[in-house]
Amino acid sequence: xxxxxxxLTYADVSFGYPDSPLALEGVDLAIDAGDVVLVIGSSGSGKxxxxxxxxxxxxxxxxxxxxxxxxxxxxxxxxxxxxxxxxVVGFVHQDPEAQFVIDRVESDIAFGLENLxxxxxxxxxRVEEVLDALxxxxxxxxxxxxxxxxxxxxxxxxxxxxxxxxxxxxxxxxSQLDPQGAEDVLAAVARLNAELGTTVLIAEHRLERCAxxxxxxxLMEHGRVSAHAPTGTVLATYPGAPAVTMLGRVVxxxxxPLTVRDARRFAQRDDRVPSAxxxxxxxxxxxxxxxxxxxxxxxxxxxxxxxxxxISVRAGEAVALLGRNGAGKxxxxxALAGLIxxxxxxxxxxxxxxxxxxxxxxxxFRPTVRTEVVETLRLLNRPDTGEVDHWIDALxxxxxxxxxxxxxxxxxxxxxxxxxxxVGNAKVLLLDEPTRGMDAASRAALEHAIAQHCGRGGAVxxxxxxxxxxxxxxxxAIVMGDGEVVADGPAREVLGGSLFAPQVARVFPxxxxxxxxxxxLAMTR
Numbered sequence: 001x002x003x004x005x006x007x008l009t010y011a012d013v014s015f016g017y018p019d020s021p022l023a024l025e026g027v028d029l030a031i032d033a034g035d036v037v038l039v040i041g042s043s044g045s046g047k048x049x050x051x052x053x054x055x056x057x058x059x060x061x062x063x064x065x066x067x068x069x070x071x072x073x074x075x076x077x078x079x080x081x082x083x084x085x086x087x088v089v090g091f092v093h094q095d096p097e098a099q100f101v102i103d104r105v106e107s108d109i110a111f112g113l114e115n116l117x118x119x120x121x122x123x124x125x126r127v128e129e130v131l132d133a134l135x136x137x138x139x140x141x142x143x144x145x146x147x148x149x150x151x152x153x154x155x156x157x158x159x160x161x162x163x164x165x166x167x168x169x170x171x172x173x174x175s176q177l178d179p180q181g182a183e184d185v186l187a188a189v190a191r192l193n194a195e196l197g198t199t200v201l202i203a204e205h206r207l208e209r210c211a212x213x214x215x216x217x218x219l220m221e222h223g224r225v226s227a228h229a230p231t232g233t234v235l236a237t238y239p240g241a242p243a244v245t246m247l248g249r250v251v252x253x254x255x256x257p258l259t260v261r262d263a264r265r266f267a268q269r270d271d272r273v274p275s276a277x278x279x280x281x282x283x284x285x286x287x288x289x290x291x292x293x294x295x296x297x298x299x300x301x302x303x304x305x306x307x308x309x310x311i312s313v314r315a316g317e318a319v320a321l322l323g324r325n326g327a328g329k330x331x332x333x334x335a336l337a338g339l340i341x342x343x344x345x346x347x348x349x350x351x352x353x354x355x356x357x358x359x360x361x362x363x364x365f366r367p368t369v370r371t372e373v374v375e376t377l378r379l380l381n382r383p384d385t386g387e388v389d390h391w392i393d394a395l396x397x398x399x400x401x402x403x404x405x406x407x408x409x410x411x412x413x414x415x416x417x418x419x420x421x422x423v424g425n426a427k428v429l430l431l432d433e434p435t436r437g438m439d440a441a442s443r444a445a446l447e448h449a450i451a452q453h454c455g456r457g458g459a460v461x462x463x464x465x466x467x468x469x470x471x472x473x474x475x476x477a478i479v480m481g482d483g484e485v486v487a488d489g490p491a492r493e494v495l496g497g498s499l500f501a502p503q504v505a506r507v508f509p510x511x512x513x514x515x516x517x518x519x520x521l522a523m524t525r
Contacts, residue, residue, distance in 0.1 A: 007033040007199040013068035023049040025223040039203040041220035042439040043411035047203040055089040090165035096156035106140040109159045130158040133188040149176040149358045150325030167199045178324040208242045240440035243503040263507045287315030291349035299343045306483045320470040321463040323480035329463035333430045354426035360417035364405040391419040396445035410437030431462040447473040471502040471512040
């Protein structure tokens, strides 16, 4: 690659946060102008740190040990702070709630333009354009603090797009978005790239929608770049690849597809997968009702958030709450946890409940992961009978047990928060977007922990936009819309033919997961 075409370069870059091992080590990377680059890797591999170097957040806002040179549009970040690079780099944090500075969405979106000295006419036009492009015009007068996690994420992306940067850096931009919201955001990013030649750097774990728009992928492992090649080449063997890519590996399609459309083309020429729905072992029947609601209604700031909710949660069940951003999923979880005042109705069930919010950092305050988990038992005045080690092992936290929780990646902090809550052995676990920031191995550990908890007679209710997770690990699904329940039933029925259908179901109707396909193929041999 010639330097003249490079929008962003890393030359022998190393960095370590204060009192932590190196997060980046000897990184050499050149990003071509106009490319959409997907950065992938396990939690803690250095993805977010790599992105934070792009506009000088590392090292200027983080401190730590920095070596090497990062240049964006030919300007070195060593002597330039993020504010000095705001005219060329738009940045969206992994935690969008940390990005807002003004208590009104429209004013916050305009804030960056004001700081760049944009004239009023251009500012108004750009703000309107991004409000429309991201589908958040109806939120313009809202306080960001009152929005759902996904709504905040879309507004934060709108703020970054408004400045029309030459380089757009997005750290997990779809982690809290519903399927349609994710499609809208990535469509806007793709248009920006195609029409204005904007260089885009995206770090993501949920690759179903990001992979198709990326020209190349960068794989991070232990703070180093281990692969930098066309997206299909890198994802062909990557454990966290989209479900259709994993499907392609199982069925033997070459090259493994990145999109549902490409997978369907393969499927039309492949008659090895039976067209009948898969026959799988019958799941254990759910047990007694642990928790239920009767005509539950919640109103916040004079807005009706939930209305006439009637649901039941049974022993042995894992239940997914699905629905677009702002549908009321998080509010329902908080109501089930007893953390919010009801306008009318009731939550009925004399069982212990434990709630993990979307932002795991709000639960973490002890100096190590292990002491964080132990603290729950201390507060409950209960001895440790092996539960601490059980949850640390179940969620794959053994290797970071002596680390400070706030020194961990977002996905690792999410698992620590779940362990710190679950160790109390509450009968019902209420998890809000539990896979936010989680890599494939972490999601697998969470799925195993959910299955274990349900197998011990407990229940799990998780609000999620990760339909692939829901397809793999829940037995029951509830779809919400505008504060009401619009579908409620067995996961296979609810997920199979809806907007929330996983990728495999879109290729082979009647099937939900790659495991279903493996089972069906095995039965035909």
